Amino acid sequence: MNTSLYKVALSKSFSWDAAKQINALVGGTRGSGKSFFALGALVQLASFPRFDESKLLGIGTLPTPIFTIDFKNSDIARLGELLPKKRVAVNKKEAIAVLTHFDQLMHRRLKVIRDYSFGATASKLKMPLYYLIIDEWSATNAAFMSGMTKADKDLRYRWQALIQDISMLGRAAGFGLIVISQQISVTNSGISSAVQEEAGLKLHFGDAEMSSYRLTFGNEVQIPDVQLNVGEAFAWIEGVTSSGYVIPFAAPYGDAANIWNILTQALASQDDDYYLDYRLR
Ligand SMILES: Nc1ncnc2c1ncn2[C@@H]1O[C@H](COP(=O)(O)OP(=O)(O)OP(=O)(O)O)[C@@H](O)[C@H]1O
Ligand SMILES: [Mg+2]
16 A cells, blocks of 8 residues: 555556655647546645545645646636645746746755764655646647747746756655657657656646557557546656556546635645744654
8 A cells, every 4th residue: 555645546446656756747639638647646736644534635634735737827826825835826027926936945955954963865764745737748848948038038948947946856856747748759849858857757648549658658668548538637656657568547636616616725835934844744
């Protein structure tokens, strides 16, 4: 049994360890259930740990502070109503502010961790994780790649440097990324190799051509002959599925009417500073 404090259920039968697989890539065509899945994952992250498999909400003694970038200004951006300041970005300027904030918190966390024993990590110390969710990566990245003014170039440089820093140092600090994009393949998604290399979880939502799944997961992995619907995905998890088949699953959360209520409960104890040096005893 997986008794990790950082367990996010992907379905009733298997889960993602958000401390071990610190970065996640979520792909799939329009309307396949990516953002919806992210909201369900966010509820679980924000209310860690979660021992009762029958409930989406955990007991919340190790809550994950949540940060988001959502240029589509959709469901995820609405979380601004529930989150502290500098947590939600819908344009380039705000995205840099959120990323800078997240990165600074990460460096403060790393400093805290260094004061414990050699080789300590956030998860070994039972500290809360911090997560940044970037919805619509391709559109976001494209926005940063365009523009030739000095201000554009400055934002572009900072975007790339911050993403690089967070993906390199996030694991020890317990600072993770969930990157959502229609296309998450290594070659043509524009997702930097630093993010790709640290991605321990890859999900591909919805029905697609085999060639499309191949782009996501590569040629070494077996893809079962199963047709996926909205809210269903194939999962590759580092160390779990790396040598065999990707696992099909149905995202557990389907209660659209009640989600705002659940998000409100899940995000009740968000704080920037308090959780940097907090340990579950
Ligand atoms: N797990 C689920 N259970 C029930 N309904 C779902 C589920 N996932 C998605 N849906 C339905 O499908 C719709 C589209 O899902 P979602 O917005 O998550 O897609 P998406 O992949 O983010 O699409 P886009 O690329 O357009 O942003 C949702 O509004 C919801 O009605
Ligand atoms: Mg979406």
